[in-house]
Amino acid sequence: MILNDYPWLSLPYQQLASGIIHKRTHHALLINYVQGSGEDEFVSMLANRLLCQSSQQLEPCLNCHSCQLFLSHYHPDYYVITNEQSKQSIGIDQIRKISNKVYEKSQQGGNKVIWVKRAALMTEAAANALLKTLEEPPENTYFILSDEHNSKLLPTIHSRCFSYFLPVPKLEISIEWLKKLHRQQYNDNELASALLLSENAPLKAVALLMPEKWQQRKKFCDHLLDVVPQNNYWQLAKTFDSEDFIERIIWFCALLSDALKAKQKVGRFIVNRDQVPLVRLLATKSNEKISALYDLWLQARTQLLTITGLNKELIVYNVLAQSEVIG
Structure with missing residues (x-):
């Protein structure tokens, strides 16, 4: 069970699953999360519990026919909606198709569960179409919407859902969990840095490590x-491809932020705990220069993420050249 693999999900799961047992579960759950905190596994287990037809406990039985269908990824009353391959949004046709399905009789005679994954990707038309179903939900039908905590979902959708933020574990708990995975490969400062660079999300830290x-x-x-x-700074151009630049921006901005913390004598809050010499080196610059570099690199990230058709290499070269001007 995922609760054994990801122990920090145990309490959140108990909180929501207890509503299933006592038949008090809201027909529409909105799960907000920090990416890499085990969000998909968490939602999947909740869906499994809603579809299970035998368990009287918090966890699904995993043995009934409904559980077996779910585990084999062929449950006829379980629907997952997300953006289709090569598309940036969830369209109205996807929502209309599922809206027709939910008013049909359950094929297994139990609940129906619809998971709208990355719900903020719904177009306005799609969200409005879903809103009609959420306002008049069919009996024994449950919607789970999930997306990152900083995503933008229509307020009208928010108002029809029970919102729940999936918390990330405390840093110390995550470090211990990572130690079991990596044994002696990394020291505590490296593990802490990976977690802090990943918003404390353990699975995101695993990818970075x-x-x-x-x-x-x-x-x-x-x-x-x-x-x-x-x-x-021009020498940095040799060390990565322009496709990797967004990642480097995140790393560099975190280092610059740490340098400002060091100058303010709040070093205990630094993120890059394994790069103290580099943080101290950056901290020899003036506040103005550090802030100017931070703004420059962050602006490039915004351009790369929001403006299509840009020449990425030109942006990279411009940032490196401007960094030398700032000094």
């Missing part, structure tokens, strides 16, 4: 140790 990815970050930091004193 993959040897190739972690080595890329280490090399990037090592190169910064060389280029910052010489104000030779």
